[in-house]
Amino acid sequence: xxxxxxxxxxxxxxxxxxxxxxxxxxxxxxxxxxxxxxxxxxxxxxxxxxxxxxxxxxxxxxxxxxxxxxxxxxxxxxxxxxxxxxxxxxxxxxxxxxxxxxxxxxxxxxxxxxxxxxxxxxxxxxxxxxxxxxxxxxxxxxxxxxxxxxxxxxxxxxxxxxxxxxxxxxxxxxxxxxxxxxxxxxxxxxxxxxxxxxxxxxxxxxxxxxxxxxxxxxxxxxxxxxxxxxxxxxxxxxxxxxxxxxxxxxxxxxxxxxxxxxxxx
Amino acid sequence: xxxxxxxxxxxxxxxxxxxxxxxxxxxxxxxxxxxxxxxxxxxxxxxxxxxxxxxxxxxxxxxxxxxxxxxxxxxxxxxxxxxxxxxxxxxxxxxxxxxxxxxxxxxxxxxxxxxxxxxxxxxxxxxxxxxxxxxxxxxxxxxxxxxxxxxxxxxxxxxxxxxxxxxxxxxxxxx
Numbered sequence: 214x215x216x217x218x219x220x221x222x223x224x225x226x227x228x229x230x231x232x233x234x235x236x237x238x239x240x241x242x243x244x245x246x247x248x249x250x251x252x253x254x255x256x257x258x259x260x261x262x263x264x265x266x267x268x269x270x271x272x273x274x275x276x277x278x279x280x281x282x283x284x285x286x287x288x289x290x291x292x293x294x295x296x297x298x299x300x301x302x303x304x305x306x307x308x309x310x311x312x313x314x315x316x317x318x319x320x321x322x323x324x325x326x327x328x329x330x331x332x333x334x335x336x337x338x339x340x341x342x343x344x345x346x347x348x349x350x351x352x353x354x355x356x357x358x359x360x361x362x363x364x365x366x367x368x369x370x371x372x373x374x375x376x377x378x379x380x381x382x383x384x385x386x387x388x389x390x391x392x393x394x395x396x397x398x399x400x401x402x403x404x405x406x407x408x409x410x411x412x413x414x415x416x417x418x419x420x421x422x423x424x425x426x427x428x429x430x431x432x433x434x435x436x437x438x439x440x441x442x443x444x445x446x447x448x449x450x451x452x453x454x455x456x457x458x459x460x461x462x463x464x465x466x467x468x469x470x471x472x473x474x475x476x477x478x
Numbered sequence: 479x480x481x482x483x484x485x486x487x488x489x490x491x492x493x494x495x496x497x498x499x500x501x502x503x504x505x506x507x508x509x510x511x512x513x514x515x516x517x518x519x520x521x522x523x524x525x526x527x528x529x530x531x532x533x534x535x536x537x538x539x540x541x542x543x544x545x546x547x548x549x550x551x552x553x554x555x556x557x558x559x560x561x562x563x564x565x566x567x568x569x570x571x572x573x574x575x576x577x578x579x580x581x582x583x584x585x586x587x588x589x590x591x592x593x594x595x596x597x598x599x600x601x602x603x604x605x606x607x608x609x610x611x612x613x614x615x616x617x618x619x620x621x622x623x624x625x626x627x628x629x630x631x632x633x634x635x636x637x638x639x640x641x642x643x644x645x646x647x648x649x650x651x652x653x
Contacts, residue, residue: 224638231616232548262649269598270509
C-alpha cells in the first residue's frame with residue numbers, strides 16, 4: 214500500500230462496515246485489512262461508533278430476551294450434528310450420483326464398443342458384398358463374351374469323347390478357325406490329381422502329329438470350366454491328356470482323357 | 479473489536495459463546511431493527527428471529543466476506559424489511575417507510591417511555607442533516623453505495639468522503 218492515509222480518507226472502510234460495497238471491492242478490502250493492522254484498528258473503531266449509535270436507537274437494552282432465546286435454541290435439534298448429518302446425506306447422495314454416473318458411463322462405453330463392433334462387422338459385410346457384385350459383374354461379362362463367341366457363325370463344335378483311361382469323361386472344343394481361337398468346355402472332366410495338369414493337343418491324323426495348344430491351368434479356380442486356347446493349326450482332331458504340372462513336349466497317350474475328330478466339310 | 483475466538487466457538491455450536499455474542503451485539507442490532515420497524519414488540523420478535531438465525535447460520539459466516547457485525551447487520555436489516563412488508567405489520571402500523579432513524583426520538587410515544595432515546599438525541603444534535611440522511615441510508619436501511627449516491631444525488635466519491643466525515647464526528651463524540 215503506497216498511501217495508507219489516502220486509503221483511510223477515501224471512506225471505503227466505513228462502507229465496508231456498512232456492508233454497502235460490491236462483492237469484488239469488499240473482498241479487496243478484506244485482503245488489505247489482513248495486511249495492515251492500522252487499517253484493522255480503524256475498522257474496529259468505525260464499528261464501535263456505529264454500534265454505539267444504533268445501540269442508542271434501541272428503546273431498551275434487550276438482555277432479558279436472551280433467556281427465551283436460549284430456551285428456543287435448546288428446543289431445536291442439535292445444530293452441529295444436524296449439520297454433519299446433512300453433510301453425510303449430501304455426501305452419500307454425491308457418492309451415489311457418482312457411482313450411478315460411473316455405471317452409466319460404463320454402460321454407454323459398453324454399448325458404444327458393441328455398436329462400433331457391429332459397425333465394423335457391417336462395413337466388412339458391405340465390402341464383401343461389393344466384391345461379390347464386382348465378381349458377379351465380371352462373371353456375367355465373361356459369360357456374355359463366351360456366349361457371343363459360341364454363337365459366332367464361324368465356330369465349329371467338336372465333341373471330345375472319353376477314352377479307355379477315362380471312359381466317363383467328356384469335353385467339347387469350339388473352334389473359331391477365323392480367329393485361331395479354340396474354347397474348351399471341360400465341364401465333364403474330373404479335377405486333375407495334385408501335381409498334374411490337363412494339356413490340349415491339336416492333331417494331324419496322317420501321319421499322327423500332335424501339337425500342344427495349351428494347358429487347362431487353374432482348373433479348380435475356373436468355375437465354368439471353359440478355357441480359351443490359341444490354335445493356329447489346321448487341326449483334324451483335338452485330344453486332352455493328363456500331364457505333369459507344366460505340361461509335356463509330347464502327349465502321354467496312356468493318359469488320354471478325351472478325343473474327337475473335326476468333321477470334314 | 480472482532481472476537482475471532484468467540485465467533486469460532488459460536489460456529490462450533492458453543493452456547494456460552496452465543497451468550498457472549500448476544501451481549502456484544504444485541505443492543506445495537508435491536509436499535510437497527512427498531513429504527514426500521516418503530517414498534518417495540520415487533521422489533522423484539524424480529525430480534526429473537528435474527529439471533530436464532532445467527533445461531534443456526536453461524537457456520538456459514540466467512541471472515542473473508544466481511545465483518546461479523548456486518549453479517550448480523552445484514553440478517554437484521556433483511557428480517558426487518560421482510561417484517562415491514564408482511565401483512566401483520568401493515569395491519570397494525572401506519573406508513574413509516576419514508577422516515578429516518580431521527581424519527582425514533584421525534585415520535586412522542588417513544589420520547590415518553592424511552593430513556594435510551596436521550597442518548598440518541600445527543601448524536602442527532604451532533605450530526606448535520608446530510609450526515610443523518612447518509613447514515614440512515616447506508617447504515618440503518620442497508621442501501622448500497624450506488625443506491626445511496628443516487629438517492630442523495632451526489633457522486634460516489636463525495637458520498638464516501640462525506641460519510642467518513644460524519645462518522646469521524648460520531649467517533650469524536652464517543653471518545
